[in-house]
Structures are given as structure tokens and as C-alpha cells.
Amino acid sequence: MSADASDLSLVRRVQRGDKGAFDVLVLKYQHKLVKLVMRYVRNPAEAEDIAQEAFIKAYRALPQFRGESAFYTWLYRIAINTAKNAVVSRDRSPIEYNVDRGSTDNEESYDMQGRMKDSETPEGLVLTDEIRSTVNAAIDALPEDLRTAIVLRELEGLSYEEIAAAMACPVGTVRSRIFRAREAIDRRLREVFEGGLGRTEELG
Amino acid sequence: MNEELDSQLSAMFDNELPAAECELLARRLSRDADLKARWGRYAVIGAVIRAERGVALDGTMAGRVSAALSSEPALSIDTAPASRRSRASSWWQPLGGAGLAAGVAVVSILWLRSQALPGGSPVAAPVMVATRTATFGSPSAQGALQAASATTTPDSFVVPPIQQRPMMVVPATELADYVVAHSAFSWPVSRGNLLSSLMVSEPGTSSTPAESDQRAPRVQGNATQNPK
Amino acid sequence: MRPRIRSSERIGLLALALAIAGVASADEPAKWLERMNHALTTLNYDGTFSHWQGGKVEMLRIIHRVEHGTVAERLASLDGSGREFIRTGASLTCYLPDKHVVLVERTPAKVSLLGGFPAVDERTARFYDIKEVARMRFNQRSTHLITVMPRDQYRYGYRLWLDDSTAMPLKTQLCDADGNVIEQIVFANLKIRPRIPDSAFRPDISTAGFQWLRNDAASLKETVVRSETVWNAGRLPPGFRMTVRAAQTMPGSGPVDHLVFTDGLASVSVFVETHVVTTSGQAPVVESAHVGSSYAFSTVVDGHKVTAVGEVPPQTVRFIAAAVKAEKASGSAPPPASLAPLPGGPFARTPPLH
Numbered sequence: 001m002s003a004d005a006s007d008l009s010l011v012r013r014v015q016r017g018d019k020g021a022f023d024v025l026v027l028k029y030q031h032k033l034v035k036l037v038m039r040y041v042r043n044p045a046e047a048e049d050i051a052q053e054a055f056i057k058a059y060r061a062l063p064q065f066r067g068e069s070a071f072y073t074w075l076y077r078i079a080i081n082t083a084k085n086a087v088v089s090r091d092r093s094p095i096e097y098n099v100d101r102g103s104t105d106n107e108e109s110y111d112m113q114g115r116m117k118d119s120e121t122p123e124g125l126v127l128t129d130e131i132r133s134t135v136n137a138a139i140d141a142l143p144e145d146l147r148t149a150i151v152l153r154e155l156e157g158l159s160y161e162e163i164a165a166a167m168a169c170p171v172g173t174v175r176s177r178i179f180r181a182r183e184a185i186d187r188r189l190r191e192v193f194e195g196g197l198g199r200t201e202e203l204g
Numbered sequence: 205m206n207e208e209l210d211s212q213l214s215a216m217f218d219n220e221l222p223a224a225e226c227e228l229l230a231r232r233l234s235r236d237a238d239l240k241a242r243w244g245r246y247a248v249i250g251a252v253i254r255a256e257r258g259v260a261l262d263g264t265m266a267g268r269v270s271a272a273l274s275s276e277p278a279l280s281i282d283t284a285p286a287s288r289r290s291r292a293s294s295w296w297q298p299l300g301g302a303g304l305a306a307g308v309a310v311v312s313i314l315w316l317r318s319q320a321l322p323g324g325s326p327v328a329a330p331v332m333v334a335t336r337t338a339t340f341g342s343p344s345a346q347g348a349l350q351a352a353s354a355t356t357t358p359d360s361f362v363v364p365p366i367q368q369r370p371m372m373v374v375p376a377t378e379l380a381d382y383v384v385a386h387s388a389f390s391w392p393v394s395r396g397n398l399l400s401s402l403m404v405s406e407p408g409t410s411s412t413p414a415e416s417d418q419r420a421p422r423v424q425g426n427a428t429q430n431p432k
Numbered sequence: 433m434r435p436r437i438r439s440s441e442r443i444g445l446l447a448l449a450l451a452i453a454g455v456a457s458a459d460e461p462a463k464w465l466e467r468m469n470h471a472l473t474t475l476n477y478d479g480t481f482s483h484w485q486g487g488k489v490e491m492l493r494i495i496h497r498v499e500h501g502t503v504a505e506r507l508a509s510l511d512g513s514g515r516e517f518i519r520t521g522a523s524l525t526c527y528l529p530d531k532h533v534v535l536v537e538r539t540p541a542k543v544s545l546l547g548g549f550p551a552v553d554e555r556t557a558r559f560y561d562i563k564e565v566a567r568m569r570f571n572q573r574s575t576h577l578i579t580v581m582p583r584d585q586y587r588y589g590y591r592l593w594l595d596d597s598t599a600m601p602l603k604t605q606l607c608d609a610d611g612n613v614i615e616q617i618v619f620a621n622l623k624i625r626p627r628i629p630d631s632a633f634r635p636d637i638s639t640a641g642f643q644w645l646r647n648d649a650a651s652l653k654e655t656v657v658r659s660e661t662v663w664n665a666g667r668l669p670p671g672f673r674m675t676v677r678a679a680q681t682m683p684g685s686g687p688v689d690h691l692v693f694t695d696g697l698a699s700v701s702v703f704v705e706t707h708v709v710t711t712s713g714q715a716p717v718v719e720s721a722h723v724g725s726s727y728a729f730s731t732v733v734d735g736h737k738v739t740a741v742g743e744v745p746p747q748t749v750r751f752i753a754a755a756v757k758a759e760k761a762s763g764s765a766p767p768p769a770s771l772a773p774l775p776g777g778p779f780a781r782t783p784p785l786h
Contacts, residue, residue, distance in 0.1 A: 004219060005219065005221065005222070005223035005226045006216045006217070006218075006219045006221060006226050006230075007219070008223075008226075009223070009226040009227045009229075009230040010230050010233075010234070012230075013230055013231065013234055014279060015279050015280075016279070016280070017278035017279055017280060017487075018234050019270075019273055019274075019276075019278060020234035020235055020240075021230060021233070021234040022269075022273065023234070023240060023266060023269075023270050024230070024233050024234055024240060024243060026265070026266045026269050026270070027240060027243055027244040027247055027263070027266050028217065028243065028247050029247075030247070030263070030265050030266055030269075031247055031248070031250070031251035031256055031261070032251075034256075034260075034265070035251075035254075035256045044260065048260065048265055051265065052265055052268055052269055052272070055269045056269065056272055056273065056276070059273060059276060059279075060276070060482070060489060062279060063279055063280075063488070063489065096621075096622070096623045096624065128260055128261045128262060131248060131252065131261045131262070132252050132261065135248070135249055135252040135253070136252065139253070150249075150253070151253060153218060154249070154250040154253040154254060155253050155254055159218075159220070160218065160220045175211065175214070175215050175220065176211070178214060178218065179210065179211045179214040179215070182214055182246055182249060183210065185249050186242065186245050186246075186249070189245050189248065189249070190245065193241070193245065275591075275605070275613075276616075277484050277487075277613045277616055278487070279487060280486070280487020280488065379721055379723070379728055379739070379741070380723075381682050382682070382701065382703050382728065382739055382741045383723050383726065383728070383741055384524070385680065385682065385690065385701065385703075386692075386699070386700075386701035386741050386742065389676065389692045389694075389699050389701060390699055390742075390743060391469070391697055391698070391699065391743075392468070392469050392472035392473055393468070393469075393472070393590065393592065393601055393604055394606075394698075394699075394743040396472075396494070396604070396617060397483075397485075397604070397606055397615050397617065397724065397725060397726075397743060398723070398724065398726055398743060399507055399517065400481075400483040400485075400490075400492055400507070400617065400724070401483075401485060401615075401723050401724020401725065401726065402517070402723060402724075403483075403490070403492055403507055403508075403509045403513070403515055403517065
């Protein structure tokens with residue numbers, strides 16, 4: 001069984017025209033990608049822009065992805081390149097109009113049209129805080145075996161087999177514990193999401 | 205709430221679900237808004253556990269990417285460059301005759317599936333998609349013309365039926381020249397499309413516009429909502 | 433170094449920009465199309481774009497220059513085939529590295545790319561719904577999203593993201609009547625320059641060991657046969673009218689009459705071969721074909737091969753090709769090899785001719 005079966009099955013669907021499957025990949029990796037990009041770019045809003053661009057580039061390049069590497073590795077490389085390019089050509093648009101020096105004045109007036117990123121709006125920031133505290137509180141409330149399992153998985157990145165070895169239990173138990181941990185946390189998290197902004201249900 | 209399904213979802217999220225079950229779940233996941241939402245929340249849980257500071261957790265980026273993709277065309281699996289090249293080599297068959305005719309034929313061959321022999325009758329075309337209106341070797345010229353007219357001339361200027369099945373690419377050797385000659389009269393934007401199409405190494409493949417639309421109609425449907 | 437703008441000037445400029453944007457005149461979207469046409473045909477630019485069609489994406493480069501009325505153009509495939517088309521003045525050279533062939537075609541110098549393309553007029557609005565639907569930023573440029581949606585299934589539609597400063601189409605989508613995207617061109621980068629050197633129009637590939645094939649139209653001068661028949665289309669899809677009638681010699685198929693039908697946006701060329709096809713007992717072939725999103729349809733009328741080609745749906749080329757017929761020649765005067773455009777046509781053009 002390939003360790004990457006999950007991503008590959010989604011990638012294959014995208015390659016056959018199912019854009020919804022790409023949404024699923026974005027949902028899974030968006031946080032990781034933004035965190036990665038922030039190594040190059042301090043501003044979180046800019047990092048989100050770049051991560052967004054990286055996802056779009058990945059979508060367009062997906063026909064060339066043949067599974068030689070893990071999808072996330074491939075995506076990771078695209079994101080790094082995108083971030084590096086963005087840093088180098090910071091405010092330079094790839095579209096240059098050099099015919100007449102004077103005419104560049106017009107561009108300035110349009111730069112004033114800003115766009116408030118959701119993460120910069122007061123509501124966005126409050127929601128993030130609320131999400132964070134909800135999840136942390138829910139984790140604290142978990143029974144120890146469930147908490148250990150999910151933390152080993154998400155924080156240490158261990159496979160089910162490795163966790164089974166660490167916790168001296170069968171793999172099936174690991175899977176069940178992680179699942180139940182997520183369920184317990186999600187019960188509380190769902191309320192936050194469905195009550196406020198950032199409904200991920202809007203997708204698809 | 206289906207426990208087994210959610211347990212599978214959790215395992216798939218961790219890349220710990222057997223490949224066969226992944227295929228099934230992937231299909232379901234891409235269409236089910238609730239499942240997607242849950243999947244998204246699993247990702248949020250992970251991000252919080254890793255204490256990823258400064259990252260907005262409300263998940264609206266995914267929505268923005270999705271919106272941006274709605275005006276991107278759907279992909280098609282035939283894009284693999286390797287298969288492109290191998291198909292290309294089977295087309296080119298050198299023609300005898302004057303350098304002139306051969307030269308034209310070389311450019312024309314780029315868009316040929318089969319070529320017309322000097323006499324004007326086509327060689328057996330590869331079995332690609334056939335058009336209903338093409339008639340080969342029909343009993344009489346008149347019959348051929350009538351067949352063509354009958355299907356192409358509607359009785360009134362009512363909106364004609366939806367685009368028919370994609371057509372076989374069996375043009376005459378002069379097609380490429382006609383396309384180039386015609387491009388001089390095209391709208392500049394169309395010229396760009398035309399000339400770019402001429403550049404592509406694999407012309408008119410099985411994934412013709414009508415086909416790719418049919419393959420993912422629901423997905424394409426999103427694209428239309430955007431600017432209307 | 434760009435002069436820095438004082439904040440008071442910025443506000444003034446912004447107010448002006450907003451005021452201009454606020455003036456919603458009914459024909460403004462159509463004007464944007466004209467601006468775009470003008471930009472594409474008169475500016476010097478060098479850009480890289482992705483071309484999506486039939487589920488595949490390819491990167492290409494386009495360099496375009498107009499100098500003293502002469503157009504130089506280079507279109508190169510950046511991946512895949514490595515092919516290049518280079519047009520300088522009267523010469524079109526096709527580099528085909530995957531075939532180890534270079535094809536050189538010389539066209540008469542009179543062929544100008546500046547004229548002859550359809551123009552949007554009030555008739556066009558009857559068959560297309562032309563709207564500006566949004567202002568948006570694309571690649572950090574302010575753009576106008578103009579949609580040109582056909583009112584029937586005989587023509588294609590477009591979505592155009594036009595750069596506010598230059599009117600260049602930064603992103604273009606070709607759509608069917610239902611709005612589905614058939615083809616897309618997106619510029620990844622685009623530079624507009626006052627001057628582009630000749631060196632930009634040299635191919636990137638080495639042609640060592642290539643076969644050179646030349647098609648020199650000049651040598652075909654003697655073989656031009658004036659057609660004695662005047663061709664026309666018996667009926668046309670709504671909105672289409674003939675705008676050009678010319679005689680040409682096509683390498684490979686010999687002399688042809690070339691008719692152009694357009695509805696102001698979409699255009700269809702009809703080529704009627706002057707020579708009568710010798711059927712030798714076999715039925716003439718009716719053929720359909722496509723190049724990218726454009727369709728072609730060939731049939732035989734009175735023994736002459738007729739081919740219609742255009743960036744229109746297949747039913748349109750079929751319609752027009754099947755409707756071609758010979759008109760009775762008027763009097764004994766031979767029809768001129770080229771006619772002035774029909775009255776009412778929106779453009780004047782000198783067709784290519786020997």
C-alpha cells in the first residue's frame with residue numbers, strides 16, 4: 001500500500017476533471033503551505049496570497065505530475081519557488097508597460113484599490129483566536145490515550161505503525177483512538193465554524 | 205452519522221487508508237460538502253496542535269482558491285507529454301513529388317490523421333471519432349452533396365441543436381494553408397488562438413472540446429456562473 | 433526614476449479614474465474591444481502565455497513588432513515541440529525541430545496584418561451580448577472583464593480581461609454559447625516596449641541538418657488562373673455577410689477564390705478551388721476537420737472543391753460551405769481578381785494578390 005494513496009487518489013480525480021477533489025487537497029494542505037511560505041515572507045496576508053498562487057500553479061501543472069514524488073513534496077517545491085519569486089519581484093507586476101514614462105502615473109491611482117484580506121479583518125482575527133482556544137480546550141479534555149495518539153500523529157508526524165509501537169497497542173486501536181479524538185474535538189469545533197465566519201461548507 | 209465513513213475519513217486524512225478504499229472515498233469526498241467541511245476541520249485541528257502561529261485558521265483561503273479555479277478549465281488526463289510525442293512520430297509520412305507539394309504537406313501533416321493520396325481519395329483513416337456527415341465513397345456525387353446539405357441547412361434560423369459529436373480530423377492537405385490564410389482575416393484575439401493552436405504539437409486529439417465538456421459537465425458549469 | 437506623486441495628486445488622479453469608470457456609456461464595452469484590437473495590432477510586445485485547449489496546456493512566447501508599417505511576429509512553443517513561426521515582412525518561416533524541417537513561405541509584401549479583421553459595429557450587438565461585467569485585478573494590473581456572449585449557437589463567445597492601461601488581453605477565454613470554456617490564453621508576463629531589436633526574431637533552435645523547403649509564391653505568378661465564375665453563398669447564418677472576395681494561389685491546391693464572411697466578430701473563410709475536380713468515377717469526399725477550436729468543412733460544388741474554415745462552431749462552417757453556389761457571371765467582362773469590399777463593410781482591405 002502506497003503511503004501516498006490518499007493524495008494520489010485525489011490527484012487522479014483532479015487530472016480527470018474533478019475540481020472538487022482539488023478543493024480537498026487545498027483544505028488539507030493550506031495551513032502547512034502558508035506556514036512554509038512564511039519562512040520567506042513575514043506578512044501573513046502576503047503569505048496567503050503566495051500560497052494561493054502556489055495552489056493555482058499546482059493545479060495548472062498537475063497534468064505533469066506523475067506520482068514520482070509525494071504530492072505534498074511536489075506542492076512544497078512549487079510553493080517555495082513561488083515564494084522566492086514573489087520576494088524577488090515583490091511589487092513588480094509581470095506585466096510591464098514601458099512605452100511612455102509618463103503613462104505609468106495611471107497605475108498609481110489604481111493601487112489605491114485595496115483588498116481587505118479576511119485574516120486582517122477584526123472578525124477573521126477573532127475567529128482564529130476562538131478556534132485555537134476551542135481546540136486546545138478540547139484536547140486538554142481528552143482522555144490520555146486519545147490525546148497521546150492525536151498529538152503523536154499531528155505534532156510528531158508518526159505513522160500509525162510507529163504510534164502503535166510507541167503506545168504498545170495494535171494499529172487498529174491507533175486508528176480508532178485518533179478518530180475518536182478528532183470526533184471529540186470536532187464536536188466543539190463545529191459549533192465555532194457553523195456559528196461564525198469561515199464556513200468551509202461554502203466550497204463545492 | 206456514519207461512524208465507519210468518518211473513521212475512514214480520518215484514516216485517509218492520515219494517509220493510512222488502503223488504496224482501494226481511498227478511490228471510493230475520494231470520489232465521495234469531492235462532492236460532499238459536509239465531508240469536505242469535516243476534512244477541513246481535521247486540518248485545522250492539526251494546525252492548532254502544531255501551534256502554527258500567524259496562520260489564519262478560518263479556512264477561507266480554500267474558498268478563494270476554489271473561486272479562482274472556477275474560471276480555470278478542467279484538466280484532462282491526455283496531457284501527459286510522453287504520449288504526445290509518441291503519437292506525433294506516427295503521423296509524418298514523407299510524400300513524394302515536387303519539393304513544393306512536400307513542403308506544404310509537411311505543414312499540413314501536422315494536422316492530419318490520415319492523408320489524401322495524390323489521386324484525391326483518402327487512405328483508411330484511423331478509427332477515431334467519426335462524423336455523421338462525412339461520406340466516403342458514396343454512390344454518387346449528388347448523393348454526397350445532398351447528404352451534406354440535408355444535415356447542415358436548418359429550415360429556419362432557430363437555434364440549432366447542441367454541438368454534435370466531435371468530428372474526425374481528415375482534412376485535405378491544404379487545410380493548414382487555409383488556416384493560415386484565414387487567420388489574416390480573423391479578429392486579432394482569434395488570430396492568437398488560431399496560431400497558438402497551430403503551434404501545439406498534437407492537433408485535434410480525442411479530447412476535442414465537446415468531449416472535454418461532456419466529461420465533467422458539472423465542473424464546467426461552475427465556470428459559466430462567474431461573469432454572467 | 434519615476435517621479436513621486438504627491439498625495440494630493442494621487443487623490444486627484446483617483447477621483448478622475450473613478451469618474452471615468454463611473455461613466456457607463458452603452459457602447460463602452462464595444463469600445464474596449466476596439467481598443468484591444470488596436471493594441472494587438474499596433475503595439476510592440478513580448479510575452480509568454482499559456483494556451484489551454486482540449487484539456488492540454490502549452491506555454492508559448494509571442495513577440496510582435498510594427499515598424500514602418502511592416503509587421504514582424506514570432507510565435508514559439510516553449511515546451512513540447514519547440515516549434516516556431518516567424519513572420520518578418522513578406523516571409524513566413526516555420527521551424528519544426530521535431531520534424532527536422534524548416535518551411536519557408538513567401539507571401540506578397542502587400543499582405544498587411546493591420547487591416548482586414550472584423551470590426552465591432554451595431555450589427556454585431558444584435559448577435560452578441562457585449563458587457564463589461566467587472567473591474568478586477570489580474571497579475572497586479574487593473575483589468576476590465578468584458579464578456580462577448582453569442583445569442584445563438586452559430587458562434588463562439590469570449591471573456592476578455594483587458595488591461596486598463598494598454599487594453600491588451602491579459603487573459604482570454606473562448607466559450608461556447610453555454611459559457612463553457614473551450615480555449616484559454618493567459619499571459620504569464622508581458623512587456624510592451626518602444627523598440628524590439630531584430631535579434632528577437634531569430635529562432636532559438638539550431639537548424640543544422642534540417643531539410644529546407646521553400647514555397648515561393650512569386651514563382652507561382654504565372655500559374656494564376658482567373659476564375660470565370662463568381663461564387664457566393666446562397667444563404668448564411670444570421671448576421672453573417674460577405675466582406676472580402678479575392679483570388680489567391682494556395683501552394684498545394686493551386687488557384688482559389690477566397691471569400692470571407694463575418695458577423696463583425698467571427699469570420700469564416702471560404703476557399704473555392706478554381707480547377708474542377710476530376711472525379712474519375714469516385715465520389716468526391718466531404719470532410720470535416722478541426723485545428724484547435726476552429727473548424728473546417730470541405731465539400732464539392734459543381735465539381736469545385738469548397739472549404740470553409742473559421743473560428744466558429746462546426747455547424748456554422750458546414751452551413752456556409754454547403755450554401756456556396758456559383759452566380760451567373762455578369763456580362764462578358766471577366767470578374768476582377770479582387771473586388772473592393774462590399775459597401776457597408778466596416779473595413780477596407782487590399783487582399784493578397786499576385
